[in-house]
Amino acid sequence: MHPRYVLKRTGQMVLTFFVTVTFTFALYQAMPGGPAEAMRAMILAESGQVGGSVNLDLLNQMVEHYANVNPDKPLHVQYYNYLHSLLIQGDMGTSIYQGEPVLDLILQSVPWTMFIGVYALALGYTVSLFLGAVMAYKERSLFDSVASIGVIFLNSVPYYIFAIILVYVLGIEYSVFPINGRYGTFVDPGFTLEYMSSVVRHATLPVVSMGILATGGALTMRGNAIRVLGDDYVRVAELRGLRRSRVAMQYVGRNSVLPLYTQFMIGIAGVLSSTVVVEEIFAYNGMGKLLYDAVLLHDYPVLMGTLLVFTTITLLAIYIADLTYGYIDPRISTGDSNE
Amino acid sequence: MSEADELDFEELFDDTDREPPSRSARLKRTLDLTVLAPLRIAIHDWRAVVAGTILLLYGLMGTVGVWLATKPSSGDHPKLQGPFQELAYPLGTDLYGRSILDQIIYATPDMFRMIFAGAIVAVGVAAVVGLLSGFMRGTPVDAVLMMLADIIITIPGLPLIIVITAIFQPTNPYIVGVFLGIDMWPGLARTVRSQVLSIREESYVEASQIMGLPTSSILRRDVAGQLMPFILVNASLTSRRVIFESVSLYFLGILPFTTYNWGVLMNLAYQENALTRSELLPWLVFPMITIILMSFAFVLLSQAMDAIFNVRLQARHAETIDDKEMTE
Helix, strand or coil: CCHHHHHHHHHHHHHHHHHHHHHHHHHHHHCCCHHHHHHHHHHHHHCCCCCCCCCHHHHHHHHHHHHCCCCCCCHHHHHHHHHHHHHHCCCCCECCCCCCEHHHHHHHHHHHHHHHHHHHHHHHHHHHHHHHHHHHHCCCCHHHHHHHHHHHHHHHCCHHHHHHHHHHHHHHHCCCCCCCCCCCCCCCCCCCHHHHHHHHHHHHHHHHHHHHHHHHHHHHHHHHHHHHHCCHHHHHHHHCCCCHHHHHHHHHHHHHHHHHHHHHHHHHHHHHHHHHHHHHHCCCCCHHHHHHHHHHHCCHHHHHHHHHHHHHHHHHHHHHHHHHHHHHCCCCCCCCCCC | CCHHHHHHHHHHHCCCCCCCCCHHHHHHHHHHHHHHHHHHHHHHCHHHHHHHHHHHHHHHHHHHHHHHCCCCCCCCCCCCCCCCCECCECCCECCCCCEHHHHHHHHHHHHHHHHHHHHHHHHHHHHHHHHHHHHCCCCHHHHHHHHHHHHHHHCCHHHHHHHHHHHHCCCCHHHHHHHHHHCCHHHHHHHHHHHHHHHHCCHHHHHHHHCCCCHHHHHHHHHHHHHHHHHHHHHHHHHHHHHHHHHHHHHHCCCCCCCCCHHHHHHHHHHCCCCCCHHHHHHHHHHHHHHHHHHHHHHHHHHHHHHHCCHHHHHHHCCCCCHHHHHC
């Protein structure tokens, strides 16, 4: 791969990260009445000083303690301090409600969100790719039309409604899967079979409900595969007498999946988005739930921290996708602006 | 070169000398090409018919329905009545004695406002940015616009919108729609840009450039026309996303409950454990059906439009295109 492209792409990533950090800083400043006013009630309630006169200096100090933003200082100093504490000290602020560093809270929940997120992506795309491929092979058959309508219908069901239906049918009516928490209440965390199976069982319904997001890929896959099927090299491969499975996998499959690769990695942004609603429905303590609770409590430092981490994860995923694409699809000369 | 070919060639470039068609004839032709021909195809496309019918019903619900229904308030009717029992509350009542159907109807106009604002912002910004960027490929303008788009693509949409709405607490449906649109334009803009890049390479655009037509009129006549179907298809898909996301914000209880919304109904029912209390179930299920049906219509519509705006199919159904042009 071209070193210049890697350099350019890395620069782009770093820049995007800085813009996002700046954006969260700007959001603090854009709060009605400024960050001190917006967090005042919350901070006072937590520090037990309801009513009475408020020492403004003390309040500003506390805002700085929680959010790394001191409203007393000039804007550029605030911005410098904000960047400094975030990037050099790794300090994302402190949760007003829980009193713990935001970074700690996030580190505790990130693995769980990534766990269900990655499996949702894997499941959703595997199913939709296979479905799309089969639909393409049986183009214009009954199966194709029924599956197409099915996929269109699934696309019209919001994932959270799907989650609610799953909770009702598989969780409540038939009690096949647990419907809240990350693992059973009476299960001790550890490398035991009981714990592992409990984790998997608790993750099943969230994973399936988020996986539904990826089903739109089936129609794209179908379109790609139909186009590839009409190409000469597929006909040549068939005429050469290659095994059908080999033609299907190496010629048709590979060439119709490749254009979707980057789209998949961007899909992680969608899956991370959906964790906010899905984790709330399943009372699954991950990043999404952390963000949701922070909104209800007006816990702004946690809110900004989770937004930042969500973005960073997506940023890395797309970065990796872009850099590896050249290896996966040798036809693409990376760095061409004519995509 | 045969005589017929030469004649065609002359007609193509002879705009100035020829007597222009009368205003009404031109109007008729435009109408036929842009409105009637697509409609004629639409009638033969079952997806378009189904989608059109459903959306028409929702439109009626949002206009005539609101006028017919009574504004729901607590204690209107007996509490927790089942559906299909009484004409005053055909879908039953909720925990506070409000008619579920009336609440669903009263939520419709605001939903349309959100969809309208969201689709305009998402598709409008995407079209402008994509066109600009595609035509100024390689310039700093292109670089900056695409960088901006890439940055917004990277920020997961729902968390971003949640943070923004949590801070600004919008109540106006148009503003909610605009907020939702912010996160939807970048992906579209990128696609518009790549479409523009490929259209730019087409010979007829190149021909216009050689003939010295200003960039603005090339954009307007050659490129925008090509992109129109694409934009309409995406407006429909964006509408579906606006429904999904706005309802999820209300369902989560993040947007203020000052208006009626299907998500508000779902939230209240879900908080009261409607899943385990069967008498509360209609409160949750009917809004869900309403949402799914409307999204279904938009998805179908986008699929149908994809087919309808297929130029070849369109030419067969247009009356003002004569056979000579057809065989071209």
